[in-house]
Amino acid sequence: MNLQNLIILVLLAAFFIEGSIISFPIIFLLSIILFMLFPNNKTFITIFLISIIADSLYLRPLGISSLILFAIFLFFNLYKNIFEMKNYLLIAFSSTFFTFMYAYFFSYSTNIILHLIFFIIGLTIFYILSNKKLLW
């Protein structure tokens, strides 16, 4: 199984964890990681479908999560094209910032410690991927 399929599988598993066990936008964060690694059509379609399911489960208007995610991806992509951004630190910081904002607006837990833990995990993942030249 390749890395992209593995992350998609983890994304599917996140449906059961998010909102039942932990109040953290895991799906949102994993979608950003998936985009950072594989910015292709398969990723876009997967994220679109997964966002629709997430919206349904949380009784949000269908399409709101995917709209936000694709707007963020567009921001990342434009920023990367203009500034040739490949800094994993910047990616980790901005991902954490967007995740926190998403958590705030969609009533997830905004516990700083929880977000800090996920930031450290994200930072480690982005650092490893950056070293392996897998990030974008």
Next chain:
Amino acid sequence: MKSKTNKNLILFMLVSLSLLAINYFFPLKFIQKTINNVFYFPKSFLYEAKAGISSGSESEIAKLKNENKILLQKLNDYETLKQDNSALKSQFQVSSLDSQNLIPAKIVGFEGPFSKPYAFIIDKGTNDGIGKQMTVIFENNLVGVVSEVGGSFSKVTLPASNKFSAVVIDRETSANGIVYGKEDFIFLDNVAVTDTLKVGDIIVTKGEINSAGLGVKNDIVVGKITSINKSDSESFQSAKIESLLDFSKLSTVFLAK
């Protein structure tokens, strides 16, 4: 390549926006219903496990870990039924509302911190006769108000949410006020300084039923006063309220028709 990615991203944004617009005018309830039905069982099971409601069955599972999966499943089903039964029993013994007008619902998810959630997702929707603004209770205590309704699931906004407000009355002194959610606590405001509030007083809902018969029912316990903020220079006094319920331990709630 770069511009192709940008074009695709814009395309997906437009598709999402279209879906949002369609959903605004013609709510796609059938999609929600199908997805909710698929995810209902695992989410409900995981929530109960997290809430510690099935702690009895968990310890038995530990003892019986060498037993086969079918036996474990039967045990879990039995525990779930037992909890439902005791919840129903206690509800019908305590509630002042007519038992026939109560719809039991299981909690399948939550929003906000687990110890003090802002909202619950419950397994009842329009198919079960649930409507917006219905009161959700547990043992005559206010759990919240239905704020979003899907085909099979609904969202209940809890008193701690900053989207929550209700007209209330002090049961002991009859002082009127409005409660708001402040995320960490429930805030009682707009109580005239001439009215009396005491620490420990029980605050109940005053009732806000609209012409359609929906809204917050009267005489439902919101909580008790834990501290009071009163100043003679101000025309209103306020107080902090603590719910008598431990929201993190709830797994079944009741909707008042």
